[in-house]
Amino acid sequence: xxxxxxxxxxxxxNAAALFLVASGLSLIFGVTRIxxxxxxxxxxxxxYVGVTLMAALPGHFGFWGSILLSGLIVxxxxxxxxxxxxxxxxxxPELFQLVxxxxxxxxxxxxxxxxxxxxxxxGPRAPGLTSVVxxxxxxxxxxxxxxxxxxxxxxxxxxxxITRTRIGILVRAATQDREMVGALGVNQAWLFTGVFxxxxxxxxxxxxxxxxxxxxxxxxxLNIISAVFxxxxxxxxxxxxxxxxxxxxxxxxxxxxxxxxxxxxxxxxYVVMAxxxxxxxxxxxxxxxxxxEHGQVGEPDRPVRPFGTLGRALTGLLLLALAxxxxxxxxxxxxxxxxxxxxCLFAASLQFILSTxxxxxxxxxxxxxxxxxxxxxxxxxxxxPMEVAFLLAPISxxxxxxxxxxxxxxxxxxxxxxxxLAFSQLGWSLVFQWNEVTGGDDGLVNIWPSAWLSGTTSYYxxxxxxxxxxxxxxxxxxxxxxxYALRATRDSARxxxxxxxxxxxxQWIGFxxxxxxxxxxxxxxxxxxxxxxxxxxxxxxxxxxxIVVFLGxxxxxxxxxxxxxxxxxxxxxxxxLEYWRLIMGLLIICVVIIAPDGIVGTLRKxxxxxxxxxxxxxxx
Amino acid sequence: MTAVLKVENLAKHFGGIKAVNGVSFEVAPGxxxxxxxxNGAGKSTCFNMLMGQLKPTSGRVLFDGRDITGRPPREIWxxxxxxxxxxxxxxxxxxxxxxxxxxxxSHHRRLFAMLPRAHRLYREEAMALLETVGxxxxxxxxxxxxxxxxxxxxxxxxxxxxxxxxxxMDEPTAGMAPRERIRLMQLTADIVRERGVSVLFTxxxxxxxxxxSHHIMVLNRGELIAEGSAAEVRANARVQEVYLGGGTxxxxxxxxx
Numbered sequence: 092x093x094x095x096x097x098x099x100x101x102x103x104x105n106a107a108a109l110f111l112v113a114s115g116l117s118l119i120f121g122v123t124r125i126x127x128x129x130x131x132x133x134x135x136x137x138x139y140v141g142v143t144l145m146a147a148l149p150g151h152f153g154f155w156g157s158i159l160l161s162g163l164i165v166x167x168x169x170x171x172x173x174x175x176x177x178x179x180x181x182x183x184p185e186l187f188q189l190v191x192x193x194x195x196x197x198x199x200x201x202x203x204x205x206x207x208x209x210x211x212x213x214g215p216r217a218p219g220l221t222s223v224v225x226x227x228x229x230x231x232x233x234x235x236x237x238x239x240x241x242x243x244x245x246x247x248x249x250x251x252x253i254t255r256t257r258i259g260i261l262v263r264a265a266t267q268d269r270e271m272v273g274a275l276g277v278n279q280a281w282l283f284t285g286v287f288x289x290x291x292x293x294x295x296x297x298x299x300x301x302x303x304x305x306x307x308x309x310x311x312x313l314n315i316i317s318a319v320f321x322x323x324x325x326x327x328x329x330x331x332x333x334x335x336x337x338x339x340x341x342x343x344x345x346x347x348x349x350x351x352x353x354x355x356x357x358x359x360x361y362v363v364m365a366x367x368x369x370x371x372x373x374x375x376x377x378x379x380x381x382x383x384e385h386g387q388v389g390e391p392d393r394p395v396r397p398f399g400t401l402g403r404a405l406t407g408l409l410l411l412a413l414a415x416x417x418x419x420x421x422x423x424x425x426x427x428x429x430x431x432x433x434x435c436l437f438a439a440s441l442q443f444i445l446s447t448x449x450x451x452x453x454x455x456x457x458x459x460x461x462x463x464x465x466x467x468x469x470x471x472x473x474x475x476p477m478e479v480a481f482l483l484a485p486i487s488x489x490x491x492x493x494x495x496x497x498x499x500x501x502x503x504x505x506x507x508x509x510x511x512l513a514f515s516q517l518g519w520s521l522v523f524q525w526n527e528v529t530g531g532d533d534g535l536v537n538i539w540p541s542a543w544l545s546g547t548t549s550y551y552x553x554x555x556x557x558x559x560x561x562x563x564x565x566x567x568x569x570x571x572x573x574x575y576a577l578r579a580t581r582d583s584a585r586x587x588x589x590x591x592x593x594x595x596x597x598q599w600i601g602f603x604x605x606x607x608x609x610x611x612x613x614x615x616x617x618x619x620x621x622x623x624x625x626x627x628x629x630x631x632x633x634x635x636x637x638i639v640v641f642l643g644x645x646x647x648x649x650x651x652x653x654x655x656x657x658x659x660x661x662x663x664x665x666x667x668l669e670y671w672r673l674i675m676g677l678l679i680i681c682v683v684i685i686a687p688d689g690i691v692g693t694l695r696k697x698x699x700x701x702x703x704x705x706x707x708x709x710x711x
Numbered sequence: 712m713t714a715v716l717k718v719e720n721l722a723k724h725f726g727g728i729k730a731v732n733g734v735s736f737e738v739a740p741g742x743x744x745x746x747x748x749x750n751g752a753g754k755s756t757c758f759n760m761l762m763g764q765l766k767p768t769s770g771r772v773l774f775d776g777r778d779i780t781g782r783p784p785r786e787i788w789x790x791x792x793x794x795x796x797x798x799x800x801x802x803x804x805x806x807x808x809x810x811x812x813x814x815x816x817s818h819h820r821r822l823f824a825m826l827p828r829a830h831r832l833y834r835e836e837a838m839a840l841l842e843t844v845g846x847x848x849x850x851x852x853x854x855x856x857x858x859x860x861x862x863x864x865x866x867x868x869x870x871x872x873x874x875x876x877x878x879x880m881d882e883p884t885a886g887m888a889p890r891e892r893i894r895l896m897q898l899t900a901d902i903v904r905e906r907g908v909s910v911l912f913t914x915x916x917x918x919x920x921x922x923x924s925h926h927i928m929v930l931n932r933g934e935l936i937a938e939g940s941a942a943e944v945r946a947n948a949r950v951q952e953v954y955l956g957g958g959t960x961x962x963x964x965x966x967x968x
Contacts (some may be wrong), residue, residue: 243805392804394853397828568825575829578812579802586800589762590869591788591817600823 093227098350100226103341104235104304106135107242110338111297113322114249114331115290121266121329122286125177125188126505129195131316133291134202137165137298138307139203142212145302151218155560162292163298169291173284179684181283185505186451187616190641191683193634196312197676205670211309214302234303241300242335266329296470307363317516317630321364324509327377336375349584357520365498372502392646396577397570413555417548425551429619429660432558434639435652437612442643442651443565444605447574449581450500453508454515455636457495458606460628462613463489464522467535467623477618485610486618491518492606496599512630519628532616534624536625538617550686554615561608562652568604569648577601642682644689648680653691713776715740715877715909716761721770722933723756730756732933733770738911740875743903745920748930749953754913758881761911763787774877793870797882799862801854806830807851807865811837814872840868844898862889864898871902880912884919892916896917896923911950914935921945929953933942 116130144157171234172195180187200354220237223230253259259281265272273279298307305311322341326333341360348356367375398406417425441455466484469475475483495514499507522529529535544550568574579587587594615622626632635652635658643654665671714737719929723731731753738744759765763771763784772780788794801810808830815833816822823957841847844864849857849876857865863883870878883899884892886935900923903910920927920941927944929937944950 355772394804394806394809396830569828570828570830571833572816572821572829574825574826575805575809575813575816578804582802582804583800584766585796586802588784589764589788589794589796590814591785591821591873593785597822 094350096227097229098346099343100235100239102346103242103339104232104238105346105613106338106342107238107296108247108301108305109315109318109322109342110242110335111245111300112294113319113326113334113338113626115293115297116319117323117326117331117334118262118286118293119290120505121176121321122262122269123181123283124185124269124505125181125448125538126185126188126190126508127290128192128316129172129199130290130294130319131312131314132196132199133165133169133294134298134315135203135307135309135312135321136168136199137161137295138214138302138311139207139212139298140164140295141299141302142214142307143207145215152155155216155217158296158299158302162296162564165295165298166288166292167485170284170288171296173287176684177287178280178283178682180687183683183687184645186445186637186641186645187683187687189451190638191680193638194676194679194683197288197672199676200309200312201670201673201676207307209309212307214304215307217303220303232304238300246331246335253331254602258285263512267442282425283695302356313630317512318360320501320509320512321360322512324374324506326362327371327374328505330374330376333376339697342452355520355524357524358517361513361517361520365510365517368502368510369498373506385612392578392582395569395648397566403500410559414552417551422547425547426619427663429551429554431656432554432636433612433619434659435617435655436558436561436615437609438563438636438639438643438651438655439565440605440608440612440651442640442648443569444602444610445637446645446647446650447581448577448601448605450598450602451504452499452511452602452605452633453630453637454495454511454518454633455605455609456517456628456630456632457518458488458492458609459613459616459632460518460522460623460625461491461606462610463617463627464529464535464613464624465610466614466617467538468528470538471535477539481614481618482690484614485607488610488613489603489607492603492609493599496602496606500595500599500602512633515633516630519625519630522628523625529625532625534622536622538623539621540618544618552629554619557611557615561611565608566648573597573600630699638679642679642689644692644695647689647691648693650689650691654689655691713740714738714773715742715775716762716826716911717773717776719771719773721751721757721760721772722768723753723760723765724768727928729933731760731767734930734933734935735770736928736935738909740852740876740908740909741903742926743900743910743924744912744926744928745924746911746928746930747915747917748913748918751932752930753933754930755881757931758879758913761892762879788873788875791873791876792879793873793875793877795863795866795870795878795881795883797885799859799866801862801865801869803855805854806851807846807854807857808834808837808841810854811840811864811868811872814869818873837872840871841865843871846869860887860895863887863895864890867899867902871906871908875908878908878910878912880910882913882915884914884916889918892919893922899923 112130112134116127119125119127127488134444141157141161144160145154148157176191177188177196180191182289217234217237220233224234224236237238253262261272261277265282269279318341322334322337326337343355344363345360348359352359416428437459441452444452462484465487466480469480469483470477499510502510523531539545540550544553576592576597579592584594639654639658640651642657643650643652688696716738719735721730721731721734734757741953745901746754756765760767763782766781771778774790774792775789779790802848805813812829812833815836816829819833821832838847838850841850844867846861846864846868849861884895887895896919896964899910902908927939927941928935929944931953936953937944937950
């Protein structure tokens with residue numbers, strides 16, 4: 092009994108920081124409709140700033156003052172981010188904003204590394220709260236009790252701010268109808284900035300207040316972000332009360348998970364989230380997202396056309412050059428090109444569902460990882476011939492995509508993205524924690540192709556054939572009736588439904604197809620490396636794909652492939668630099684703001700302007 | 712003569728608001744019937760229930776004697792009901808012809824085909840439909856750059872793609888210039904005559920309504936208050952009251968409340 096109570100208390104104490112960060116994210120989303128992926132970075136900054144301040148300011152006043160000051164400073168940093176990065180892209184589609192915040196994550200990571208170094212910092216203990224209290228015989232840290240006592244006050248303060256003040260009224264009004272608030276003469280830009288300050292300050296507070304329990308390190312941004320998203324999605328985007336309840340739920344669940352089901356702590360969180368979303372698709376306190384009449388923001392996509400003679404000729408030339416690579420290229424260059432090709436296929440499969448289907452999936456890596464792991468498991472446990480495993484991998488990935496899609500397709504926009512993210516995290520935590528089967532962090536090794544493919548050159552050709560076939564197949568599908576139907580559901584779901592198209596089924600099949608192709612890429616990957624580790628399924632893998640699709644151009648057909656080639660090619664020398672994340676992050680932010688059409692889109696516009704390319708009417 | 716569309720006691724309540732309250736009517740084959748009424752009378756709600764976008768609180772909708780109440784829009788479409796919307800919802804990323812081809816692909820049940828090239832499928836049929844509405848010369852323009860009136864005509868061509876027996880048109884001429892309105896309704900009237908399609912439409916423009924409809928129904932506050940030919944409706948005292956305002960209107964309202 093004592094242990095049980097103690098665990099609940101620990102859970103409640105852990106909920107404090109989580110709640111602070113999550114409520115900030117929720118507020119920001121509610122008002123600006125921006126899903127701020129960099130929120131975890133603000134939390135990390137809060138911790139680092141807190142450590143520095145606490146070292147400088149002694150005593151009770153110094154400790155608590157440092158926490159408040161950290162919140163204030165991080166809030167101001169948030170304002171800078173909002174003004175420099177987000178203001179220029181408020182009118183862009185939500186994907187652009189997400190990618191921009193992802194760029195911010197990279198920049199902050201390297202800046203934190205520059206300022207505070209790579210070493211983990213231990214947080215100081217709170218003066219006067221250093222010992223433990225015995226509750227029912229179990230030791231409970233005093234600081235935990237202090238946190239439990241503080242949290243309700245923060246909740247109350249937020250509640251008061253939102254329900255009782257003029258600012259709160261504006262925030263609530265903006266959550267329901269931004270345009271109306273703007274029309275009534277409220278300066279939206281400053282309202283957004285203000286909310287961003289508040290949300291960032293809450294994240295900073297969260298980072299500083301957890302210092303005596305955790306400390307500060309460079310991984311804490313990504314470590315908390317998935318938990319924060321789970322909390323916000325379960326609680327309902329934009330709801331502070333929801334964020335509070337969900338933080339408590341998740342924290343307590345985690346503590347009990349660690350005690351009773353140490354194998355599945357990570358899985359548990361995502362299972363809870365999936366269940367909540369199945370019953371209440373918009374979270375416990377969330378409201379249904381009312382999309383505009385027609386989904387697309389910004390310039391409409393252009394009609395698609397299959398390649399003309401010139402396009403085909405260029406593609407043929409490129410393929411010829413690739414086919415000749417083993418003749419004049421080194422074995423190292425073949426390995427490099429294999430990596431690029433596999434990444435291209437993966438990106439192309441995401442581009443298919445994202446651009447043609449209009450479904451922004453944040454968890455596409457789960458299907459890539461599924462392909463790799465299915466092949467590896469078959470080889471490891473069933474001694475399956477490589478050829479059979481290679482065939483079964485994409486089929487399994489496709490089936491998994493069917494199941495995941497069945498859950499996700501019912502939602503749209505940000506909620507769809509969040510649920511795909513949750514499923515991919517579920518997949519990742521499964522392979523990460525199911526040690527007996529997947530080898531956990533040690534991965535699965537010795538997954539080599541059959542003898543006839545064991546040479547680098549033969550595997551190079553194998554990869555080239557499958558990647559080319561996969562990409563050409565996806566391109567062909569875009570031009571087929573199914574591709575058109577998928578595009579129809581994206582352009583106007585209402586019109587599609589009114590002309591006999593089963594929107595959900597079309598999207599579902601498209602989602603599964605994209606998953607299966609990602610599975611092919613995964614299978615190609617595992618046999619090229621001979622091993623697979625859980626990081627192939629991580630969030631960052633999904634983000635890599637999103638970023639290259641974005642770099643290449645969302646509203647194009649070949650953006651994914653071009654972006655993937657560019658990034659994989661550049662990465663090879665970029666990661667040799669110490670602060671490559673900073674450069675990468677700034678590059679991403681620049682592309683979002685300056686060239687949102689991506690590489691292909693921008694080239695096409697330039698070509699149009701100087702009179703090259705097909706003679707088409709300008710769309711404006 | 713059996714009715715193409717038969718509506719029995721249709722009602723839709725949003726909480727305490729009775730948006731549509733016990734509406735019954737029929738549409739005969741080859742009939743061009745107008746549903747008019749002031750803003751908020753329940754015209755669009757009524758339409759959305761006919762096409763399946765909204766589920767009625769009570770009542771039945773029969774198409775060709777078959778109960779289609781509460782069926783999803785795509786099934787109702789497959790049975791042979793076409794629809795155009797108050798605000799057009801064409802596919803922005805496709806050309807004019809491809810928009811029509813998309814409906815044809817759906818009609819021929821080839822939606823899941825992955826082998827043929829879609830822009831070659833049913834091109835002739837699509838061009839014939841575009842010819843009907845006078846849009847053939849714009850077939851290969853991107854839909855996103857069309858003028859609004861052209862979009863409305865395109866929508867009509869799409870709605871005709873599966874050879875419907877009934878067309879539901881929600882404010883077909885909303886947002887168009889006066890001359891274009893007359894032309895579009897003339898076109899609709901011609902199609903009704905040539906193809907024997909029945910049309911039910913809502914409209915705010917009384918010139919359009921009185922010039923073309925065979926039969927007019929007037930909806931006010933969710934209830935049908937008058938029905939008949941143009942002349943009959945024009946002469947109806949309650950209709951005049953609703954549209955022009957009468958001294959008794961507010962008195963009756965007070966009594967109702």
